[in-house]
Amino acid sequence: MVSFLALGGRCFYLQYYRNKHYSEACLIQQRSYRNLLPQRGVILDCRGRVLAASNGTQTIFADPQVIEDAKTTSSELAPIVDMGAHIICQLMLESSSPRFAPIKVGPSVEECAQARKIYGIGVQSDWQRHYPMGRLAANVVGFTGRDNRGLEGIELKYNKELSGSAARNILFADVRRRPIRAKQQDGVLTNGKGIILTIDATIQQFTRNELIKQYENYEAESAVAIVAEPKTGAILAMVSLPDFDPADFRTTDPNNFRSRAITDWYEPGSILKPVSAAIALEAGVVNKTEKIFCENGNYHGKGFGRIGEYRRGFGDLTVREILINSSNIGMAKIGQRLGKDRLYDGLKLFGFGRKTGIELPGEIDGLLMPAHTWTGYSVTRIPFGQEICVTSMQLVRAFCILANGGRLVRPFMVRAVVDNDGNITELKRPPPPVGYIVKPEVANWIVKEAMASVVNEGTGKRAKLDKWQVFGKTGTANIARSDSRGYSDRDYVASFIAGAPAEDPVIVVLVSIRKPNRSLGKGYEGGVVASPVAARIVEKTLTYLGVKPD
Amino acid sequence: MSQFRFVFVVLCFTAVLIFAVNLRSANDRIFYELCACNADMSRLKQELGTKQLLLEGLINPAAISQRVGESNTDNKN
Numbered sequence: 269m270v271s272f273l274a275l276g277g278r279c280f281y282l283q284y285y286r287n288k289h290y291s292e293a294c295l296i297q298q299r300s301y302r303n304l305l306p307q308r309g310v311i312l313d314c315r316g317r318v319l320a321a322s323n324g325t326q327t328i329f330a331d332p333q334v335i336e337d338a339k340t341t342s343s344e345l346a347p348i349v350d351m352g353a354h355i356i357c358q359l360m361l362e363s364s365s366p367r368f369a370p371i372k373v374g375p376s377v378e379e380c381a382q383a384r385k386i387y388g389i390g391v392q393s394d395w396q397r398h399y400p401m402g403r404l405a406a407n408v409v410g411f412t413g414r415d416n417r418g419l420e421g422i423e424l425k426y427n428k429e430l431s432g433s434a435a436r437n438i439l440f441a442d443v444r445r446r447p448i449r450a451k452q453q454d455g456v457l458t459n460g461k462g463i464i465l466t467i468d469a470t471i472q473q474f475t476r477n478e479l480i481k482q483y484e485n486y487e488a489e490s491a492v493a494i495v496a497e498p499k500t501g502a503i504l505a506m507v508s509l510p511d512f513d514p515a516d517f518r519t520t521d522p523n524n525f526r527s528r529a530i531t532d533w534y535e536p537g538s539i540l541k542p543v544s545a546a547i548a549l550e551a552g553v554v555n556k557t558e559k560i561f562c563e564n565g566n567y568h569g570k571g572f573g574r575i576g577e578y579r580r581g582f583g584d585l586t587v588r589e590i591l592i593n594s595s596n597i598g599m600a601k602i603g604q605r606l607g608k609d610r611l612y613d614g615l616k617l618f619g620f621g622r623k624t625g626i627e628l629p630g631e632i633d634g635l636l637m638p639a640h641t642w643t644g645y646s647v648t649r650i651p652f653g654q655e656i657c658v659t660s661m662q663l664v665r666a667f668c669i670l671a672n673g674g675r676l677v678r679p680f681m682v683r684a685v686v687d688n689d690g691n692i693t694e695l696k697r698p699p700p701p702v703g704y705i706v707k708p709e710v711a712n713w714i715v716k717e718a719m720a721s722v723v724n725e726g727t728g729k730r731a732k733l734d735k736w737q738v739f740g741k742t743g744t745a746n747i748a749r750s751d752s753r754g755y756s757d758r759d760y761v762a763s764f765i766a767g768a769p770a771e772d773p774v775i776v777v778l779v780s781i782r783k784p785n786r787s788l789g790k791g792y793e794g795g796v797v798a799s800p801v802a803a804r805i806v807e808k809t810l811t812y813l814g815v816k817p818d
Numbered sequence: 819m820s821q822f823r824f825v826f827v828v829l830c831f832t833a834v835l836i837f838a839v840n841l842r843s844a845n846d847r848i849f850y851e852l853c854a855c856n857a858d859m860s861r862l863k864q865e866l867g868t869k870q871l872l873l874e875g876l877i878n879p880a881a882i883s884q885r886v887g888e889s890n891t892d893n894k895n
Contacts, residue, residue: 318874324864377861400874401881447853448846473879 299451300441306432307395308416309460311409311423313469314504314683318400319409320423320514322416322460325396328383330360330369335388345389348382349375368392399514405472407527408465408506408628408681411514419517420525422463422682424629429685432460461693462686466502471495474808475505479779482801483509486784486792492529492660493801494778495809498671498767501679503626504775504809530624530631533657534782537745538594539763539794540653543666544602545587546674546714547614550706553605556713559584560598567597571644575600578744591718592726594742596652603651611647612639617705618666620658627682634658653745664778667765670719671739671773674704674711715739720770727795731766731803735817736810738803739773740766742794747783759783764798768806774815777802 282290311320328349335341338360339353346353349372356371363369373396375383380391397412410421418427435455439447475493483491488509495505508528512520526532548554565581568574575597582595590598603611615621621636635657637646649655661679668677685694719739722728727742743763746755762784767776779798786792875881 317878318871321867321871321874323867323871324860398871400871401878404878404880442846446850448850450849470879473883477883 298440300439300445300447302437302439302447304435304437304457305393305395305416306434306457307459308397308412308432309430310462311430312462312464313405313467313472314465314502315468315470316464317469319405319465319467319469320397320399322395322397325374325394326380327370327392327394328372328375328380329390329392330356330363330371331367331388331390332360332363332369333366335360341386341388344386345371345383348386349379401469402515403511403513404469404476405467405506406511406514407508407525408467409514410525411517421527421628422465425627426463426682426685430460430463433458459688461688462690463682464684464686466504466681466683467506468504470812471809472505472507474812475805476507478801478804478808479507480509482779482781482797486781486788486790486797488781488785489783490528490532491781492532492778493780493805494529494660494664495805496664496668496679496776498668498677498773498776501665501668501677502683503679503681506681526630527628529660530626530628531659532782533632533634533659534761534780535654535656535745535748536658536663536763537653537743537761537794538596539663539741539743539745539765540656540658541591541594541599541651542670542714542719542741543615543618544599544606544611544651545591545718546670546706546710547611547618548602548606549587549710549713550614551606551610553610554587554602556587556717559586560590560601562590562595562597562601565597567600569644572600572604572648573645575648588718588721591741592721594722594727599651600648603647603649606647606651608639608642608647611650612636612642615650615656618669620656620662620666624659624661624665624679626661626679631661632659634662653743660778660780663763663765664776667767667776667778669705670711670714671767671776672711673708674706676703676705715767715773716770719767723766727793728764728766728799730795731764731799731806733768733803733807736768736806736815737770737818738766738768738806739770740764740799740802742799743780744793744795758786760786760792762792762794762797764794764802766799766802766806768810769815769818771818774813775806775809777805777809779805 308322310318313319338357342353342356345356351372359371360369383389384391395416397416399409408421410423411419412423413419418424418430423430433455435453435457437453438451440449440451442448475495479491479493491509493507494503496503506529510524512524562582562585564583565577577596582593585593585595585598615636620634622633623631646655665677665679669675680696682696684692684696687693719741720737723731723738723740728740731738731740745761747759747761749756761780761782763780765778767773779802781797784792784797791797
């Protein structure tokens with residue numbers, strides 16, 4: 269009777285007083301949590317080739333906190349993962365995290381199954397980001413960090429769409445920790461969306477090949493090349509050197525991460541002359557046939573100092589001849605006729621002094637000072653590309669406007685966003701052309717007559733092609749000194765903007781090479797350094813796109 | 819005769835009990851098998867993804883350009 273009462277009392281005590289304690293212990297024992305990590309979305313080029321994708325990976329890890337004897341555990345694990353026991357022991361002891369010491373990434377299924385049996389050893393599943401094309405579009409695609417968050421490029425700009433959303437399953441587990449029943453799910457697992465770019469990996473590849481050859485040949489500081497469709501603004505290729513391998517970004521100089529086409533500005537020099545000329549023709553301050561006296565190479569006056577030419581002086585030149593010979597004095601006089609307000613307004617319409625809105629992080633505005641701050645120097649220098657700072661992308665936009673008959677165009681790089689089933693959730697159509705920046709006849713004349721003549725007769729002869737009529741303009745811009753006033757006479761930016769076919773432009777190509785090494789004695793001008801590269805890129809791109817020869 | 823009937827009833831009762839226990843845990847067993855199959859499917863998808871990425875790495879323009887470059891270098895040597 270006493271025993272029975274004692275047992276009854278004990279039961280009452282456990283059920284009533286210790287109910288909460290044992291309920292919680294039971295739940296802890298029974299529950300199993302499974303974090304569901306979303307697969308990061310893919311990034312594809314315009315033809316569906318993979319630029320970035322995530323794939324599942326396993327990691328065999330050790331929990332140093334629960335392992336009593338690291339040497340014994342290492343000895344047990346060593347034959348399973350085919351690694352030295354001392355290496356495993358070292359990884360366990362030197363791990364920065366007290367609960368997670370990665371031992372092997374990407375083990376086989378058998379290795380995982382065997383390793384799990386050892387106390388203190390577990391297998392973690394995670395997503396690993398892969399970049400099959402390596403450096404090819406690294407400055408555009410960017411890269412992700414350890415936690416699969418975008419840190420640069422498209423990976424950063426579209427991190428929210430690419431990330432998806434995680435969920436957590438709470439399950440009941442048996443004594444062997446096998447899931448036997450679902451309890452609840454926190455959140456809804458959604459894999460990341462895919463991004464389709466306008467970039468064509470083939471065009472990107474031979475653009476990079478051509479640019480890197482010249483960049484190394486001239487020991488330049490940096491180089492940029494952009495290929496764009498003038499009618500839509502789609503960017504087919506964008507290369508920035510020096511670049512990096514996104515799979516190995518931790519050992520890379522962080523300066524190489526940025527896409528210099530949008531983050532670096534420079535004074536463009538003569539390459540801006542066709543834009544200034546177009547503004548002047550549109551305003552009616554010059555016409556195509558009148559001759560402007562170019563002072564035989566020496567032009568000076570009150571309020572604007574002294575202006576010279578790069579090589580020889582010129583006499584009377586038409587606008588076309590000013591562009592063919594790249595006359596600074598001719599452009600200065602055109603600027604004076606325009607006046608600061610019309611020149612400023614024209615440059616703003618062409619998009620200088622503001623971002624293009626391209627879908628990459630870090631774009632800068634460039635530098636176009638307000639017209640009220642301009643002096644007599646400004647109105648004579650800006651027409652030939654000094655006292656104004658532009659990015660390569662802004663230049664491409666301006667020449668796309670000229671190449672498509674004067675219509676406004678906005679560069680873009682993302683063609684579509686797709687969900688996991690491949691359905692397009694967002695199609696980035698270029699906005700329809702809403703108006704003319706310059707009249708079509710002005711734009712067409714600049715491209716088909718003036719800029720084509722630059723290639724046929726002028727400073728851009730090295731860009732001439734047999735199969736297509738190329739139009740273009742060279743630029744050899746002094747770089748301002750960083751330690752004093754004025755320009756360096758050793759450092760230049762050699763640029764060339766080209767497009768073809770002149771009759772109906774399909775592509776516009778900009779090549780810009782910063783600080784080619786003059787001491788090599790190979791030249792430094794845009795016509796020597798940049799124009800051959802642009803010509804080869806134009807030729808290969810038009811052949812690839814199947815454009816019929818003229 | 820009644821002895822055989824008794825044994826038969828006991829056997830039937832035992833069988834029913836065993837079946838009831840088995841049936842009771844069937845849901846849990848099926849759920850576990852479902853989880854195991856899902857894990858297998860994920861693993862197979864992962865292997866497929868690995869193969870796809872390997873293929874992409876071989877046929878993309880960057881890789882082809884590199885192999886052509888190496889081939890040209892070998893021919894020159």
